[in-house]
Amino acid sequence: TKRYTITLLPGDGIGPEVISVAKNVLQLAASFDGIEFGFKEMPVGGAALDLTGVPLPEDTLSEARNSDAVLLGAIGGYKWDNNEKHLKPETGLLQLREGLKVFANLRPASVLPQLVDASTLKKEVAEGVDLMVVRELTGGIYFGKPRGFGTNDSGDEIGFNTEVYAAYEIDRIAHIAFQTARKRSCRLCSVDKANVLEASMLWRKRVTAIASQYPDVELSHMYVDNAAMQLVRNPKQFDTIVTNNIFGDILSDEASMITGSIGMLPSASIGDSGPGLYEPIHGSAPDIAGMDKANPLATVLSAAMLLKYGLGEEKAAQRIELAVLDTLNRGFRTGDIYSAGNKLVGCKEMGEEVLKSV
Amino acid sequence: TKRYTITLLPGDGIGPEVISVAKNVLQLAASFDGIEFGFKEMPVGGAALDLTGVPLPEDTLSEARNSDAVLLGAIGGYKWDNNEKHLKPETGLLQLREGLKVFANLRPASVLPQLVDASTLKKEVAEGVDLMVVRELTGGIYFGKPRGFGTNDSGDEIGFNTEVYAAYEIDRIAHIAFQTARKRSCRLCSVDKANVLEASMLWRKRVTAIASQYPDVELSHMYVDNAAMQLVRNPKQFDTIVTNNIFGDILSDEASMITGSIGMLPSASIGDSGPGLYEPIHGSAPDIAGMDKANPLATVLSAAMLLKYGLGEEKAAQRIELAVLDTLNRGFRTGDIYSAGNKLVGCKEMGEEVLKSV
Ligand SMILES: CC(C)[C@H](C(=O)O)[C@@H](O)C(=O)O
Ligand SMILES: CC(C)[C@H](C(=O)O)[C@@H](O)C(=O)O
Numbered sequence: 001t002k003r004y005t006i007t008l009l010p011g012d013g014i015g016p017e018v019i020s021v022a023k024n025v026l027q028l029a030a031s032f033d034g035i036e037f038g039f040k041e042m043p044v045g046g047a048a049l050d051l052t053g054v055p056l057p058e059d060t061l062s063e064a065r066n067s068d069a070v071l072l073g074a075i076g077g078y079k080w081d082n083n084e085k086h087l088k089p090e091t092g093l094l095q096l097r098e099g100l101k102v103f104a105n106l107r108p109a110s111v112l113p114q115l116v117d118a119s120t121l122k123k124e125v126a127e128g129v130d131l132m133v134v135r136e137l138t139g140g141i142y143f144g145k146p147r148g149f150g151t152n153d154s155g156d157e158i159g160f161n162t163e164v165y166a167a168y169e170i171d172r173i174a175h176i177a178f179q180t181a182r183k184r185s186c187r188l189c190s191v192d193k194a195n196v197l198e199a200s201m202l203w204r205k206r207v208t209a210i211a212s213q214y215p216d217v218e219l220s221h222m223y224v225d226n227a228a229m230q231l232v233r234n235p236k237q238f239d240t241i242v243t244n245n246i247f248g249d250i251l252s253d254e255a256s257m258i259t260g261s262i263g264m265l266p267s268a269s270i271g272d273s274g275p276g277l278y279e280p281i282h283g284s285a286p287d288i289a290g291m292d293k294a295n296p297l298a299t300v301l302s303a304a305m306l307l308k309y310g311l312g313e314e315k316a317a318q319r320i321e322l323a324v325l326d327t328l329n330r331g332f333r334t335g336d337i338y339s340a341g342n343k344l345v346g347c348k349e350m351g352e353e354v355l356k357s358v
Numbered sequence: 359t360k361r362y363t364i365t366l367l368p369g370d371g372i373g374p375e376v377i378s379v380a381k382n383v384l385q386l387a388a389s390f391d392g393i394e395f396g397f398k399e400m401p402v403g404g405a406a407l408d409l410t411g412v413p414l415p416e417d418t419l420s421e422a423r424n425s426d427a428v429l430l431g432a433i434g435g436y437k438w439d440n441n442e443k444h445l446k447p448e449t450g451l452l453q454l455r456e457g458l459k460v461f462a463n464l465r466p467a468s469v470l471p472q473l474v475d476a477s478t479l480k481k482e483v484a485e486g487v488d489l490m491v492v493r494e495l496t497g498g499i500y501f502g503k504p505r506g507f508g509t510n511d512s513g514d515e516i517g518f519n520t521e522v523y524a525a526y527e528i529d530r531i532a533h534i535a536f537q538t539a540r541k542r543s544c545r546l547c548s549v550d551k552a553n554v555l556e557a558s559m560l561w562r563k564r565v566t567a568i569a570s571q572y573p574d575v576e577l578s579h580m581y582v583d584n585a586a587m588q589l590v591r592n593p594k595q596f597d598t599i600v601t602n603n604i605f606g607d608i609l610s611d612e613a614s615m616i617t618g619s620i621g622m623l624p625s626a627s628i629g630d631s632g633p634g635l636y637e638p639i640h641g642s643a644p645d646i647a648g649m650d651k652a653n654p655l656a657t658v659l660s661a662a663m664l665l666k667y668g669l670g671e672e673k674a675a676q677r678i679e680l681a682v683l684d685t686l687n688r689g690f691r692t693g694d695i696y697s698a699g700n701k702l703v704g705c706k707e708m709g710e711e712v713l714k715s716v
Contacts, residue, residue, distance in 0.1 A: 167514050
């Protein structure tokens, strides 16, 4: 038997519900390969604020660091929305990304044939979409300094942030992106605003330089405003997209909505070494929290990414992916992806059906 | 007779073709109200680079400043794509916006019943979309200092930009946005990233403060990643959106593509006083430049915005808008908006048909 330690971070809102489902699926799917897990649950986000006064307690970070992988539910809620910056649930998530040094965020967005009707895009535009956004996650304007508040020469209040990238930060995310594209259709589109921003000019220069090491991957460049349009016009033109932290935040959410089923979409955040962070791309959905209505499949699929990217357990990962497809084929749907003719189930029942399909 | 001086900036690519059509329509439509124009054509962008070595010659800026309004075609092209920053066509456009102090960019995106099929969104999602993005245009990361290149402590090359907003910059764009919303459905959504960025926290604080002066306008706030999703999920939820320069660049292009007919969409950039800048939101389309294939209607409708916002000539503006609708109703379509059963025409012929409808 192999043994892995997993840190579970349920977080806020629907987080605990979806994590509980994903944990069971992870355990069962891996058991067939003789894998055992030691799970440790720790607080983060609003839950941690209420418990300890900070959004990322030291214990949570050190536990996460010492584990083989981290599975997160969701963070945030109205209750903490007006907190000061260092006391926001979101700050806990940013500290976690920084603390784990997970600089590469992989966000697949694909339209499953079973769910093509869920997209607001016309069927012929949506069907077959299968793209991956590789978002830089620990740099850029999210972390750049100087940042803060001040006054200008006229005594007027100002708020400011710094978008900054160093060559090494661009190089390492570019390598991950080229390698990701290589495992897919070998097409990489780098998105920037190099017609205006110096940070983007360096981005384009470095990505172009790294490209020579991946002659089999076709590299193109696109401005971010055009990319936001092209995702709506013809999302199928994209295979792998690589971009900075803030553009990746915006474009990956846009891409996910194009699938129409963001309750289905997982993500993986990885670094050079050390445990990765796996989480659904959806939020904490405070309005349906505790009501057994959440779609747990994004978190279940995040557990599959954890097995694949975090532990190298591809077989167990595939077992989960197939179980999810089988459950959909058997007609089970949570409210967010429900369409006539299918069986409407809650979070727990969806979890039980996936377990049957494993 | 009233007389106005208009600076025409054809620019690059399809710019000259669409400007030539818009000029004729503007002239005819206004003549019914006894309005006469003095037109002066000046170079900008790549055209100016080739002619004078800079993307915005001083003469062009001073001519523009001394006129009553400025109508721009489009700028940019492959030829100048690898130019250094200060020699990029785009830099000329940014200098023009800064030089004219046009801090508010109004970008309507509406789906005309005649063109609802052009959208990649399902008919029931696209039809009836009618929103306005108010984008801050002379601040934020586009103009913030410090900016440039350097090396970090490890000797690694860095590229950096500053996202900065002063209270007065936010206040003045907020006023324009509230006033714009007031003329529409009285709903304003302010888009920011206040859960991460200090510049956005100040943005949200100021917009919220200004709101008390517009009790009849309903204000909401949305994070930019969510806004990028909501535009795809249900664009009809939006009436007026106000946001910063870079988020506005991305979201207004996304919104325009949702209509499916970006060849139709105009924009107005205005300041506190002095001439405004009116331009189609589409680019210079170098691939079809000079081929008489461009859709001139976005520029024609920009001329209508020029009459309305720039000269206060609402009647003449409406005359143009109605002429465009009438031309569409008579079945004339350029290639970008063509659908079976209509008459495919080129740029010039479309212009002649609009003139007939005026
Ligand atoms: C919650 C927020 C800080 C976060 C981000 O902006 O990175 C979220 O939107 C995401 O994309 O994971
Ligand atoms: C050409 C470019 C500098 C410009 C911008 O980013 O503002 C364009 O995309 C626009 O939106 O008008």
